[in-house]
Amino acid sequence: MNEDNINSFQRSSLWHDAFRRLRRRKFAMVCFWIVAGYFALAVFVYIAESIDPTMSAINWKEQLGQGMEYQRPSLCSVKTIFGTNFLGQSTLISTLYGVKTALAVAFAASVISIMIGVPLGAAAGYFGGVVDDIVVWIYSTLSNIPWIILVMAFAVVLNDDKIMGGKLSGEPGVYLAIGLTSWVGICRLIRGEIIKRKESEYVLAAKAVGCSNSRIIFRHLLPNVFHIIIINFSLRFVSFIHMEVIISFLGLGDANKPSWGKMISAASSELTRGIWWEMTAATMAIFVLSLALNIFGDALRDCLDPKLRMER
Amino acid sequence: MNENIPLLSIRNLSTHFFVEEGVVKAVEDVSFDVAEGKTLAVVGESGCGKSVTALSVMGLVPESAGRVVDGQILFRGDDLLKKTESQMRRIRGNEIAMIFQEPMTSLNPVFTIGNQIVEAVKLHQGIKGEHAWSHAVEMLRKVGIADPARRVREYPHQMSGGMRQRVMIAMALCCWPSLLIADEPTTALDVTIQAQILELLRELQKQQNMSVMMITHDLGVAAENADDVAVVYASNIVETASVAAIFEEPLHPYTQGLLRSMPRLGQKMERLESIGGSVPNPLHFPQGCKFHPRCPIGVSDQRCRTQQPQLREVAPGRCAACFHAKGYGD
Numbered sequence: 001m002n003e004d005n006i007n008s009f010q011r012s013s014l015w016h017d018a019f020r021r022l023r024r025r026k027f028a029m030v031c032f033w034i035v036a037g038y039f040a041l042a043v044f045v046y047i048a049e050s051i052d053p054t055m056s057a058i059n060w061k062e063q064l065g066q067g068m069e070y071q072r073p074s075l076c077s078v079k080t081i082f083g084t085n086f087l088g089q090s091t092l093i094s095t096l097y098g099v100k101t102a103l104a105v106a107f108a109a110s111v112i113s114i115m116i117g118v119p120l121g122a123a124a125g126y127f128g129g130v131v132d133d134i135v136v137w138i139y140s141t142l143s144n145i146p147w148i149i150l151v152m153a154f155a156v157v158l159n160d161d162k163i164m165g166g167k168l169s170g171e172p173g174v175y176l177a178i179g180l181t182s183w184v185g186i187c188r189l190i191r192g193e194i195i196k197r198k199e200s201e202y203v204l205a206a207k208a209v210g211c212s213n214s215r216i217i218f219r220h221l222l223p224n225v226f227h228i229i230i231i232n233f234s235l236r237f238v239s240f241i242h243m244e245v246i247i248s249f250l251g252l253g254d255a256n257k258p259s260w261g262k263m264i265s266a267a268s269s270e271l272t273r274g275i276w277w278e279m280t281a282a283t284m285a286i287f288v289l290s291l292a293l294n295i296f297g298d299a300l301r302d303c304l305d306p307k308l309r310m311e312r
Numbered sequence: 313m314n315e316n317i318p319l320l321s322i323r324n325l326s327t328h329f330f331v332e333e334g335v336v337k338a339v340e341d342v343s344f345d346v347a348e349g350k351t352l353a354v355v356g357e358s359g360c361g362k363s364v365t366a367l368s369v370m371g372l373v374p375e376s377a378g379r380v381v382d383g384q385i386l387f388r389g390d391d392l393l394k395k396t397e398s399q400m401r402r403i404r405g406n407e408i409a410m411i412f413q414e415p416m417t418s419l420n421p422v423f424t425i426g427n428q429i430v431e432a433v434k435l436h437q438g439i440k441g442e443h444a445w446s447h448a449v450e451m452l453r454k455v456g457i458a459d460p461a462r463r464v465r466e467y468p469h470q471m472s473g474g475m476r477q478r479v480m481i482a483m484a485l486c487c488w489p490s491l492l493i494a495d496e497p498t499t500a501l502d503v504t505i506q507a508q509i510l511e512l513l514r515e516l517q518k519q520q521n522m523s524v525m526m527i528t529h530d531l532g533v534a535a536e537n538a539d540d541v542a543v544v545y546a547s548n549i550v551e552t553a554s555v556a557a558i559f560e561e562p563l564h565p566y567t568q569g570l571l572r573s574m575p576r577l578g579q580k581m582e583r584l585e586s587i588g589g590s591v592p593n594p595l596h597f598p599q600g601c602k603f604h605p606r607c608p609i610g611v612s613d614q615r616c617r618t619q620q621p622q623l624r625e626v627a628p629g630r631c632a633a634c635f636h637a638k639g640y641g642d
Contacts, residue, residue, distance in 0.1 A: 128376070199374075200417060201412055201414050201417040201418040202417060202418055202419055202420040202421075204372065204412065204418075205410075205412060205418045205419070205420075205480070205483070206420070206431075207370075207372055207404070208370055208372065208404055208405060208409065208410040208412075208484075209404065209405035209409075209431055209432045209435065209483065210401045210402065210403075210404040210405035210406060210432065210435050210436060211401075211431070211435065212398075212401060220420055223420075223422045223423070224420070224421070224422055226422075
């Protein structure tokens with residue numbers, strides 16, 4: 001065994017192995033860079049907005065035509081390679097701005113749902129008994145209500161000015177509505193995984209060393225299911241992006257920020273008049289992001305799942 | 313320390329499991345002592361309640377169905393059964409440590425072995441960071457792992473079964489416990505590794521003057537390592553004696569049967585002898601002496617069929633639970 005072999009043997013940990021395998025999948029890596037590009041764009045919009053909201057690169061409100069009355073959207077002009085909408089605003093800038101809206105909402109909603117679902121699922125699975133009964137009761141009740149209806153109900157309520165002085169209206173309302181209603185899946189998953197693992201010998205060994213229950217859950221069990229949380233995160237992200245589009249399509253999102261849902265909603269009435277570019281821009285942005293995330297998420301699952309680790 | 317008080321003294325311990333089909337009496341009225349610095353081997357067939365006894369001492373009987381229903385577990389004179397959960401946590405891994413049968417699954421797959429060794433030290437002695445780490449390296453060296461400074465950063469899946477059991481021993485011993493419970497420590501290992509691990513345990517025991525309660529179904533392991541032996545059959549102790557006495561003159565028919573069923577060097581035999589019948593179902597133990605259906609004497613004896621013999625001192629330093637044992641009297 002030469003020096004190199006010894007070194008690679010030494011460094012092979014679960015994560016190291018996973019990333020090595022992931023790097024070998026060219027298509028997944030292309031998808032990873034697409035997703036990374038979207039994220040970079042979102043971060044750019046976020047930073048640019050906080051520096052100067054009127055910066056022309058992100059100023060989607062700027063009207064490129066003349067006058068305030070209805071103007072026929074144009075596809076190509078000197079300033080608008082991607083066309084304008086019926087208010088004369090740039091489709092390109094709106095679409096790019098929509099990246100930030102979609103990703104911010106999906107990210108915050110994912111974090112919220114994981115923060116609720118993982119501890120609840122872990123506690124239910126580990127302690128069993130009454131704790132389990134209560135958690136299972138809550139999530140079976142919640143999962144009996146159609147998700148879209150539930151999210152819309154939350155969004156409507158959170159948008160109300162009377163709640164927290166209207167601080168939750170707009171974007172926070174959307175991600176809270178999605179996050180608070182969608183932790184059931186991850187909760188169920190983690191509960192099952194913890195039930196499966198809590199009788200394992202290493203948990204008994206940890207108890208024999210004198211670990212407390214919370215230490216066993218957080219230090220011994222959750223790191224063992226961490227790959228499941230990550231995979232779930234990457235897959236639910238896609239559905240949360242779609243949910244954000246649906247909510248803003250229905251007019252429950254932030255009225256003052258462009259979003260893909262709002263673009264689709266506005267473009268749907270224009271489509272019959274042969275104005276296709278606004279609809280195309282928004283749906284293509286969603287399509288490419290969803291596809292890339294899904295493919296990358298699948299590859300991530302294959303690489304992180306210990307049961308599939310033998311695969312080269 | 314008082315010489316007369318044994319380190320661990322179990323008195324009339326009963327642990328039952330309450331399942332749908334009824335009550336499984338996994339441990340019934342078990343009493344024995346583990347003396348300071350000595351090794352007690354608890355010998356018996358699988359399913360006879362050895363491991364449950366060990367878990368009862370640790371306070372780790374599975375809460376879902378099992379419960380210690382009676383008895384005392386005196387550790388240095390203190391009853392462990394009266395301690396609260398947080399008091400027990402301070403004892404576990406610190407004063408009483410345990411190693412398990414399956415080294416392949418007893419280590420957490422996502423942490424380096426160093427992390428797992430230092431966990432007990434961090435929990436119980438408040439040693440942190442570099443000091444804890446160097447302690448882990450030191451422990452690995454003690455259990456005979458080559459190149460410990462490098463190995464300490466490796467994951468369990470990078471080690472062989474024998475090495476993992478060494479790591480388990482390092483984990484158990486890193487707080488210098490005064491009692492080590494070894495639950496079939498060598499069953500999952502092959503014979504050459506078995507001998508090495510037992511040798512290692514003996515050496516470390518001598519160094520630290522530690523008591524060991526070794527649970528095994530292998531009389532050979534008991535003969536080589538133990539000072540005293542307790543033979544368990546169907547949740548009861550049937551005989552206790554020093555290791556020399558039990559191999560020289562077993563008093564209980566079950567012990568006699570066990571010894572006869574061992575292969576002997578230099579003796580030509582077509583088949584190994586075995587004890588006829590099988591272990592009774594713990595849900596429905598037979599009336600009287602639990603061994604009587606399989607016992608050459610008891611099967612036709614009226615008293616064995618109706619009364620259960622109690623464990624009683626039959627000679628200085630040895631006890632048996634059989635009406636027909638020499639010195640049992642009436």
